[in-house]
Amino acid sequence: xxxxxxxxxxxxxxxxxxxxxxxxxxxxxxxxxxxxxxxxxxxxxxxxxxxxxxxxxxxxxxxxxxxxxxxxxxxxxxxxxxxxxxxxxxxxxxxxxxxxxxxxxxxxxxxxxxxxxxxxxxxxxxxxxxxxxxxxxxxxxxxxxxxxxxxxxxxxxxxxxxxxxxxxxxxxxxxxxxxxxxxxxxxxxxxxxxxxxxxxxxxxxxxxxxxxxxxxxxxxxxxxxxxxxxxxxxxxxxxxxxxxxxxxxxxxxxxxxxxxxxxxxxxxxxxxxxxxxxxxxxxxxxxxxxxxxxxxxxxxxxxxxxxxxxxxxxxxxxxxxxxxxxxxxxxxxxxxxxxxxxxxxxxxxxxxxxxxxxxxxxxxxxxxxxxxxxxxxxxxxxxxxxxxxx
Numbered sequence: 001x002x003x004x005x006x007x008x009x010x011x012x013x014x015x016x017x018x019x020x021x022x023x024x025x026x027x028x029x030x031x032x033x034x035x036x037x038x039x040x041x042x043x044x045x046x047x048x049x050x051x052x053x054x055x056x057x058x059x060x061x062x063x064x065x066x067x068x069x070x071x072x073x074x075x076x077x078x079x080x081x082x083x084x085x086x087x088x089x090x091x092x093x094x095x096x097x098x099x100x101x102x103x104x105x106x107x108x109x110x111x112x113x114x115x116x117x118x119x120x121x122x123x124x125x126x127x128x129x130x131x132x133x134x135x136x137x138x139x140x141x142x143x144x145x146x147x148x149x150x151x152x153x154x155x156x157x158x159x160x161x162x163x164x165x166x167x168x169x170x171x172x173x174x175x176x177x178x179x180x181x182x183x184x185x186x187x188x189x190x191x192x193x194x195x196x197x198x199x200x201x202x203x204x205x206x207x208x209x210x211x212x213x214x215x216x217x218x219x220x221x222x223x224x225x226x227x228x229x230x231x232x233x234x235x236x237x238x239x240x241x242x243x244x245x246x247x248x249x250x251x252x253x254x255x256x257x258x259x260x261x262x263x264x265x266x267x268x269x270x271x272x273x274x275x276x277x278x279x280x281x282x283x284x285x286x287x288x289x290x291x292x293x294x295x296x297x298x299x300x301x302x303x304x305x306x307x308x309x310x311x312x313x314x315x316x317x318x319x320x321x322x323x324x325x326x327x328x329x330x331x332x333x334x335x336x337x338x339x340x341x342x343x344x345x346x347x348x349x350x351x352x353x354x355x356x357x358x359x360x361x362x363x364x365x366x367x368x369x370x371x372x373x374x375x376x377x378x379x380x381x382x383x384x385x386x387x388x389x390x
Contacts, residue, residue: 037066037388040126042133042142043078048296049134050078055197059381071122092118119145129388140165147172152387157183158196158295161318177380195373201280202303209287213245216286220252228255232262237348239268250276293325305369307361308334333368
């Protein structure tokens with residue numbers, strides 16, 4: 001992820017530093033003693049929780065440094081992706097409370113005792129030497145119960161402003177790996193600014209995308225309805241502007257049929273997909289990316305060196321998506337359009353201006369890559385090994 005410290009102009013001009021590359025290529029961590037560490041990783045239902053943990057798990061696996069199991073909720077995305085990556089996944093009963101009111105909130109609160117019992121069962125079964133999580137309604141109970149049991153815990157905090165769960169966990173976790181230096185004040189001496197972990201294939205994306213000119217729209221792994229609706233409402237403005245371009249639009253499962261039908265009805269050619277499995281390849285082909293500004297999305301854009309038009313989710317805790325997006329904007333790597341200002345006319349105007357200026361897009365992409373942290377996953381893997389050895 002992007003550090004909250006001031007970005008030096010010469011770093012932006014030079015791209016990723018040699019030191020960054022050396023950090024990433026350092027020897028992988030090795031476990032203390034002959035037996036690999038047992039590590040339990042608490043994921044979640046969204047790509048923003050799953051993929052960063054997978055990046056760290058893959059570092060540990062490649063080094064033979066740990067035996068890793070994941071615990072999750074069994075939602076379709078994690079149930080498909082985690083086993084496909086070669087890691088066992090156990091599921092527990094869990095339900096979120098953020099943004100939920102009324103009867104559904106009462107129902108989800110009633111699930112908490114079951115979550116606690118299920119997590120206690122998994123801790124007894126796995127007997128991990130380290131538990132790692134990235135926050136949220138599943139990682140919260142996992143890290144809290146592990147800490148109370150005396151098991152070393154590591155929290156990955158990807159945002160500049162921690163959410164409710166991660167603030168609650170601050171006093172009990174052993175270490176915190178941060179995407180932004182601004183979050184360090186919440187964790188004190190436990191904090192280490194590592195950047196946000198991203199899978200290696202994003203750093204292998206070529207600097208210059210091939211033709212045809214391609215716009216990639218990321219409506220979220222589970223769907224970002226407002227963003228999807230904005231794009232659909234803007235299709236009439238975008239088409240017929242004399243630009244020969246390819247549109248690839250990830251909608252999320254919930255909006256797939258609606259968005260696909262809208263493209264067909266308006267006669268706009270586009271590759272509409274519910275989910276993109278090979279995101280690094282999609283970014284590699286993109287000349288411009290329209291996206292929310294979650295920590296993982298921003299970190300992947302930086303790693304791939306792709307320019308972006310970011311529309312932060314306004315209800316994100318502490319406006320952390322807006323903070324994330326502004327970091328890229330200040331570095332000249334992205335343009336930020338707040339949702340309250342995102343009319344179809346304003347969105348279309350910005351989009352067309354950017355797509356017409358290839359030199360500007362190339363410069364934004366170069367500045368994005370200068371913000372990447374190639375060694376983040378390796379550093380966090382090393383933190384886990386150190387915790388297990390201690």
